[in-house]
Amino acid sequence: MANWTFDDIPDQSGRTAIVTGANTGIGFETARMLALRGAAVIIACRDLGKGDAALARIRAEMPAAKVSVAALDLADLDSVATFARGFAEHHDRLDLLIANAGVMVPPRSRTKQGFELQIGTNHLGHFALVAKLMPLLERTAGARIVVVASTAAHFGRIDLADLSSERKAYRGWSAYGQSKLANLLFVRELGRRLEGAGSPVRVTAAHPGWTATDLQRTAGLARMFNPVFAMKPKDGALPTLRAAVDPAAAQGDYFGPSGMFELRGAPVSARLPKRALDDAMAQRLWSISETLTGVPFAVQPRERARAAI
Numbered sequence: 001m002a003n004w005t006f007d008d009i010p011d012q013s014g015r016t017a018i019v020t021g022a023n024t025g026i027g028f029e030t031a032r033m034l035a036l037r038g039a040a041v042i043i044a045c046r047d048l049g050k051g052d053a054a055l056a057r058i059r060a061e062m063p064a065a066k067v068s069v070a071a072l073d074l075a076d077l078d079s080v081a082t083f084a085r086g087f088a089e090h091h092d093r094l095d096l097l098i099a100n101a102g103v104m105v106p107p108r109s110r111t112k113q114g115f116e117l118q119i120g121t122n123h124l125g126h127f128a129l130v131a132k133l134m135p136l137l138e139r140t141a142g143a144r145i146v147v148v149a150s151t152a153a154h155f156g157r158i159d160l161a162d163l164s165s166e167r168k169a170y171r172g173w174s175a176y177g178q179s180k181l182a183n184l185l186f187v188r189e190l191g192r193r194l195e196g197a198g199s200p201v202r203v204t205a206a207h208p209g210w211t212a213t214d215l216q217r218t219a220g221l222a223r224m225f226n227p228v229f230a231m232k233p234k235d236g237a238l239p240t241l242r243a244a245v246d247p248a249a250a251q252g253d254y255f256g257p258s259g260m261f262e263l264r265g266a267p268v269s270a271r272l273p274k275r276a277l278d279d280a281m282a283q284r285l286w287s288i289s290e291t292l293t294g295v296p297f298a299v300q301p302r303e304r305a306r307a308a309i
């Protein structure tokens, strides 16, 4: 098959998409391309000023683009709840929920509820967001969730007894790897539950290889090599877009760049880390995520989800 590109994105008219962290980087390009294909896109971001600037960039290219900005801070579960409530009040469908936002190797810091920032933002915030928007996704025919992971999941290990590095020394890369492995375990467990319930909702995952964005703001070495190895954000967004709209993508499919070490290239099926296939761990992580966020996550059986469509 020829390389999957922007031209492969089917018409998205009439569809509604939320992209978290869409004010910049890969999220911005994901939102931009979905909007260019006719989707109504919500830029969900923690800094409304940056969100408005992103919206203006998309409108400059396509004045009729259906784009809006909404406040969402994934490092604050109250903000997640407020965003989800507000969204459900004003929308009767959600076709695509793209869990893209992320932080990488920040200095040791915590979310509002006290979780280590990377597990708290990258995994727990998105876990709560998806759980809260699930009823709306279940009411929308053909709805899909995409979680943006990373090749860093290959070196990730989940420490269920100390997810937030309270009892061990904080190591930024280990905490990032853990959060990105958690993304993949979440996709696997959610996919298993959706499958088990016969739910019409699909969940997929993607990673952007190595893409030059603000993500490397606190990773000096990676930033230094960006000009040599990294893709541009518009190319780094393609695995996410394929995971979101390729009609052939099945429950739990994972997309990444085709090139060496999956660092760059057109989006193809990506290699899941061995530890992402640990279903017992995925179930334990799910339970602990419900406990830590205080958000129960229920998947409706197909009949109830269908009845609501």
Ligand SMILES: NC(=O)c1ccc[n+]([C@@H]2O[C@H](COP(=O)([O-])OP(=O)(O)OC[C@H]3O[C@@H](n4cnc5c(N)ncnc54)[C@H](OP(=O)(O)O)[C@@H]3O)[C@@H](O)[C@H]2O)c1
Residues within 6 Å of the ligand: 020, 021, 022, 023, 024, 025, 026, 027, 044, 045, 046, 047, 050, 072, 073, 074, 075, 076, 100, 101, 102, 103, 104, 121, 148, 149, 150, 151, 207, 208, 209, 210, 211, 212, 213, 214, 215, 216
């Ligand atoms: N770039 C790569 O090479 C690479 C590789 C593997 C995986 N990824 C993954 O790709 C995704 C997108 O990253 P990117 O490269 O596009 O990085 P980026 O340019 O730094 O974008 C990250 C986005 O996440 C947002 N964000 C961070 N914390 C947030 C919070 N608490 N609440 C809401 N939004 C928050 C950022 O908002 P602000 O602008 O306000 O900070 C920004 O919009 C991430 O999940 C990342 O882990 C990227």
